[in-house]
Amino acid sequence: MKKLGMIFLCAMLCVASACKRFGAPRAEASPESALSKNTAEIKFPIINFHHVGPIATNATEKQVTYTTTPEVLEAELKYLKDHGYRTVLLDVLIDAFDKGVPLPPKAVALTFDDGWRDQFRNAFPLLKKYGMVGSFFIPVGWVGHSKVMGWTELRELADAGMGVGTHGYLHWHFDTIHGWALDREIVQTKKTMEQHLGRPVDVIAYPGGYYNAEAIGVVKAAGYKLALTTKHRIGQSAALRFEVGRFHGGNSLETVTDPLTSNSY
C-alpha cells in the first residue's frame, strides 16, 4: 500500500508540474498540436515516370530503367481505373497540409520528369483517354530542345488540367551547387515558368533526386509549396513538404501496384 501511495503521489506531482509548465486550458495553436499537425502522416503514393515510348532492342540498361512503353503505361492506368484509384494533382497535398482538406479516397499522383516530348506524344493522350491527370516536371533550360517539350506543349498540358512544375534549369544536382547556380536552377526557373504559363508554379522536383539543407532553404524562400524527391516513401507530412517521397514507375505493372498495395496504404 505504501508503494502504491508513492506511485499515486508521484503521478499527482507530475501532472501538477506539467500543468504549471504548460498552463491550462491550451490554446488551439499549441506547439505540440502544431508539431503533430506537421508530422502527421498522410498516406499518398506518388509514382515517378521518365520516358514513355518504345524501348529499342539496343537500349542501354539506363534507357530500359527509365522508359515505360505506352502499352505498359496503359495497363497501369487501366489497373488504377479498374481498382477505383483516383489520380490527383499535387495541389491536393498542399491543401491537405495548409488547410487540412482530406485527400480523396484512393488518391494517387502520377509524375513525369524531364519534359521529354515522348511524354506529350504517348502519356498525355493516355491520361486523357482514361480521364486522368499527371504532373510534368521540366528543366526550364531544356524547354524546346529537340527531345523536350516547348512552351506550347506545356501550356497545352496545363490547359488540359495537368500539373506542370520545375525540375531545375539544366538539371544540375542541387547538392553540388551553391549561390547563383541554385538561384538560377530554383528561383529563376519558377519565375520564367510562371511567366510562360500564366499561372503559379508551386512544385519543384529535385533533378536526380539530389538536394541538401541549402537547396531546401532556397526552394522555401522562392515560394514553392512542395518539393519532390526520389525517396521511396508513401507517408507524406507537412514537416517534410520539401522532401516529398515518390516511387519509380518503370516498365512493369508492379512498379505501380507495389506502392499501392503495400500494407502502408
Ligand SMILES: [Zn+2]
Ligand atoms: Zn530528371
